[in-house]
Amino acid sequence: MRRYLVLFVFTVLMSCAQEPESILEHVNGYWEIDEVIFTDGNKKEYKYNDTIDYIRINDSLQGFRKKLKPGFNSKYVTSKDAEGITVKIESDSLNFYYKTPYASWKETVLSADKNSLKVINDRETIYLYKRYQPIELDLD
Numbered sequence: 001m002r003r004y005l006v007l008f009v010f011t012v013l014m015s016c017a018q019e020p021e022s023i024l025e026h027v028n029g030y031w032e033i034d035e036v037i038f039t040d041g042n043k044k045e046y047k048y049n050d051t052i053d054y055i056r057i058n059d060s061l062q063g064f065r066k067k068l069k070p071g072f073n074s075k076y077v078t079s080k081d082a083e084g085i086t087v088k089i090e091s092d093s094l095n096f097y098y099k100t101p102y103a104s105w106k107e108t109v110l111s112a113d114k115n116s117l118k119v120i121n122d123r124e125t126i127y128l129y130k131r132y133q134p135i136e137l138d139l140d
Contacts (some may be wrong), residue, residue, distance in 0.1 A: 003010065020094035028111040030054050030068070030132035034098040035115075037126040052132045054078075065098070070134060 031053045036044045038124040052070055058064035064082040071077060075091045096119070110118040110126070117129040 004012055020089040020109075021091065023094045023109050023112045024057065026110065027112055027117060028057055028063075030134075031117055031129040032132040033127060034127040034130045037128070039124045053129070055085070057085060058088055063087070070132070 019074045032055075033046050034050050035046065041118070050069060054066045054068050054076075055063065056065075063085045065085060066078055066082045068076040068078045081100075082097045086099070088095045088097065096107045096109065098107070100107050105122060107119045107121050107127075108122055112118070115131045117131075118126065118131075120126045
């Protein structure tokens with residue numbers, strides 16, 4: 001029964017989805033996870049994040065996602081690790097295909113605008129992100 005409920009919710013969300021091209025223009029930038037909705041309906045809200053995601057997609061639909069630790073005045077700490085992304089528009093959906101030396105997986109972007117990003121992975125877990133706002137301090 002739960003599987004049918006998740007499938008129904010996914011179908012409703014997809015039917016209200018934006019055009020893939022209009023979604024793509026909003027995905028580049030810094031994103032902070034806000035909430036995760038699991039397949040059983042349980043939710044996990046994030047009040048604080050010690051890392052954020054930086055997503056960069058170029059005109060040839062290739063890009064990467066990196067984990068960053070934000071600091072003060074738009075400074076970030078990161079490793080050299082990045083998840084490669086290939087973007088494909090398939091069946092009116094915007095799909096991100098990730099690849100690292102250790103794994104590959106797919107996420108479908110359900111919606112995106114200048115302030116929010118919503119994706120679903122192949123395990124039907126939904127991730128809601130909000131645009132990251134850096135901490136700016138006047139240190140003078």
